[in-house]
Amino acid sequence: MIARDSETGFSLVETLVALAVIAGMAGILFEAVAANAQAASGLARRREAVMLAQSLLAQAAMPPGPGELAEKGEWNGLAWRFSRRPIAVGARDSGLPLEEVRIDVIAQPGGRRLVSVRTLRLDR
Known part of the structure; x- marks a missing residue:
């Protein structure tokens, strides 16, 4: 039996529907990748804040002297307060x-506020 030309291959409507489904799936995939990248950026920023807080806490534990810790400051786009x-x-x-x-x-x-650290120590 010989097939007619109109029965072979995909129609234009079927091709357009397939492309629309692929475009929708690609949009969902790109949205998920962007959300993941934004979360990773926020996590890196929070890690920087934790390292800054640990550094300031170590500096606060040092004996009083000329390099005493100020009450507030700024570093690399992060503001900090010490009390x-x-x-x-x-x-x-x-x-x-x-x-x-x-x-x-x-x-x-x-x-x-990214990080808040509180501790008790012996009074100077």
Whole structure:
């Protein structure tokens, strides 16, 4: 049996539908890749903020001197605030003078807090 020309191959409508499905799937794929890249960028920024907070905390633990830590500053697009306050000694405590040290690292363009570190240490 001989096939007619109109029955062989794909019609134009079938080809256009297939291309539309492929374009839709590619759009979904590109959106997922962009969201993944944005999340990775945010994670890298947060990692920078954690490293900055750890560095500032180590600097705050050093004895007082000419290089004493300022109350606030900025580094590489990250703003940071440093504060310390004495802790009242309760009846259960050992009577050692303690202070709370707090460091907040904030994303500069948005003002969103990325990291907040608090610890207790012996008062100087």
